[in-house]
Amino acid sequence: MxxxxxxxxxxxxxxFSSAAVASGAGVYLASAQSRPNTVVERLLSLNINGRSRLVDVAPTETLAFTLRNKLGLTGLKVACNRGECGACTVLLDDVANYSCSVLTHTVKQYDINTVEGLxxxxxxxxxxxxxxxxxxxxxxxxxxxxxxxxxxxxxxxxxxxxxxxxxxxxxxxxxxxxxxxxxxxxxxxxxxxxx
Ligand code: FES
Ligand code: FES
The missing domain is CATH 1.10.150.120 ([2Fe-2S]-binding domain)
Structure with missing residues (x-):
């Protein structure tokens, strides 16, 4: 018992663990936006867990990297980093996807859901x-x-x-x-x- x-x-x-980390997500953005030489064309607006999030994304960056390393959404895990284990699964328009195998620049039009948003x-x-x-x-x-x-x-x-x-x-x-x-x-x- x-x-x-x-x-x-x-x-x-x-x-629950992943819920608390999201609060630190603005730090990167604040510093990026405050730099006068920020590469503006890399700024993407992503719809994540019902919120619009502005983030500076490199052309070859995976969604898993963006979510974890730039937005503080560390609920998803990166284990194999090549589409074999499912630890990085998020929803794109309610369909499960391996975020380690999706380029962030390709998901601007999707509703992205992570475990933090449930x-x-x-x-x-x-x-x-x-x-x-x-x-x-x-x-x-x-x-x-x-x-x-x-x-x-x-x-x-x-x-x-x-x-x-x-x-x-x-x-x-x-x-x-x-x-x-x-x-x-x-x-x-x-x-x-x-x-
Ligand atoms: S980390 Fe294994 S499928 Fe993405
Ligand atoms: S519960 Fe340990 S890897 Fe699944």
Missing amino acids: SLQLTRRRFIKGVI RAADGTLSAVQQGFIEELSPQCGFCTPGQVMSATALLRANPSPTREEARQALAGNLCRCGAYDHYLNGVMRASELLS
Whole structure:
């Protein structure tokens, strides 16, 4: 009992952890905008988690790099950095994408969603976040943000998936802890919360 409570507290920490870092995001922009020689044509306006964010982006920069290193959205992780593990998954117009394999200059027209944007303004967790907590889905938690985003994409398109459909939706998210069944339990719990 106490072990479960401890684990649940840990998992909540993993799922919440990314929310606090977003507050530091303006530092880079403020310094970039204040420099008179900033390369203006590199300034992009990106729609991220419902907010417009202005950011200086190099032509070869990946979305994962922009989000993590320039906007402080460190919920997504960069592990393989070549489209194989899913740790960097974000949503582009509600479709799951590997942000390490997308150039930031190509996503100006999309609504970009990261794990930081899932919690409601009043602090209410999304169904996927709540489902993962209730099912104690994560082990170490490293892959969790990516799993959350892939599950979110699935449930936005199909709120009542079968377990096999959930398995296919999360197939691009590797988990070195092997917690796959726990994540599937979390997705199915989230689906129940939505019904
Ligand atoms: S870090 Fe992007 S798929 Fe692995
Ligand atoms: S929970 Fe550890 S890598 Fe997935």
